[in-house]
Amino acid sequence: MGNFTMRRTSGLTRVAVGVASLALATAACGGTSSEAGNEDEGGGKEKGLAIAYDIGGRGDQSFNDAAYAGLKKAKSEFGYATADIEPTEGETDADKVQRLTSLAKQGHNPIIGVGFAYGPAMEEVAKKYPKTTFGIVDSVVEGDNVASLVFAENEASYLAGVAAAKATKSNTVGFVGGVDVPLIHKFEAGFEQGVKDTNPKVKVLSQYLTQTAEEGGFSSPDKGKAAAEAQLEKNADVIYQAAGLSGQGVIEAAATEKKWAIGVDSDQYKQGALAKYKDYILTSALKDVGGSVYALAKSVEDGKPLTGTQTFDLEADGVGLSESNPGFAKIAGLSDAVAKAKEGIIDGSIKVRTE
Template structure:
């Protein structure tokens, strides 16, 4: 695997204001997003560093949710926003370098968007004790790190209830990007919700990549092929937790009359890039990564950085089921009842299949 030259702190700092990282020599990603902007009109602004997962800004899902939180913070507080994006072939050295480059350039806080940054952030946060780090979807036990986690399984349970109530064929599907514990939580909640509503319903499950291969989060063609396979076998509701690969699944579902897609992370019904498929998007399991990211940035701006593990749960609005389009209005009462059972603790949602 190609070894990429480290970007100097001076170089990346300059890039944050005017140039791209590639103009300084090398980058830590073949798919580098070097977008940065500044607003010196607001005194005391923050320098926000975002290290995206594969797919980056524009994935219509997970990364975009994180980006919304950073954009809101920058608009409210002013300052700089620097974005770097992972590639599917990343090594730990690549991720460590990406975080270190942001720290060297003075960005604070620095947010690693995705569980893949856990090991590298553990190392880098120790080297930069005066910098506040944040990681989404994993826990890093460091004094200067905010671990932003969600109860994905709870939102997915509600998606399973919705799928069970909407299927006309008693056959639904789940597509996971990569078969890692995080995505297994989505699967577990979804299948439990389906079966709790109607145990006779068949649930097909497929993962697009495995282990350290993260291509399953950034391959819309794979998502489309997987969804089409499920549709061909009789499924009429398909839920994808697969990053931008889910866009392909939504496209496939839109081509089948009477079939529904369930989106993830962002309210995908309202994503402009998916507008032509919106009539097929039943709902989305919204994971409010934007809230977690904004909360962290605001805490740094206020001088009291959030650290430790901060969980955003269903009962607190950390995860939710989107109602855009009105396609679940007819079953909303049953969904509300299921939500209340989870919030009260009457229903315990599994985190493993």
């Protein structure tokens, strides 16, 4: 149990952050996919890892796709039948309870809810299936058989802020958050601190797309595009988005104006569906959701299931900043500034805010 960080079991978690780029870009996006999900034909194989997606589903090129990459890795390594199930539009906690219960009844282990929205449902279902290991991404749920997979998004966002401050020519940068909730505040707080610590003269414009996830903040590229266009009109020339599927609209808007976008969760420069915009994706604040999914699956396979709060931070390579775009290295002082900031966060000399 306990609040120990993943760095104590670093052998388990040093899964390349790049695992996220394995995600298939062709699957359905949006929350209207069938509830049946993508249950593999097991052909009599034992049932292993199952994941239940958050809003936006597979194909978001970001958060959910990163989780799917972890599932693909576990499936190929352990040779068992997996399942990944899409959310439905406007669903309730009862729908989530039903989904998790169904996966547990089918014999899947572990079962991971991708996103903090699974919190209440997981608390209820995990108690009923004590022999099954459950995992939740981005939330803490108490339970002897639950692993809470949380990340230091503020640390990766700080590095994104450093990059934005080094790349801006207008001294105005933007942040677009999907939903106005504490989790996304962590992204904004780290980003703004990284910008200001690097260059106090840079102005940060911030906008949240919706107050609740039900209003589509994580699943509406049109909302992301409109928000980014408003910031571009106010002179922003680098925009960081933490908005799930909606972030694709932010990237499109920035690229159309030949300005920089900063991706999130997955290395969005490498995502096939975003290829036409990639020259304008400066970097991405990485969050190794795939690595956390795989780590939990491996712990169950090894007979030593992880439980309690597992924190994936910069020191454990659980978060980071991508440097895939060749343009990143061409901006004067950028790589050095990011490396120095990373060192400061890891040694504790830089304390990154969460609010």
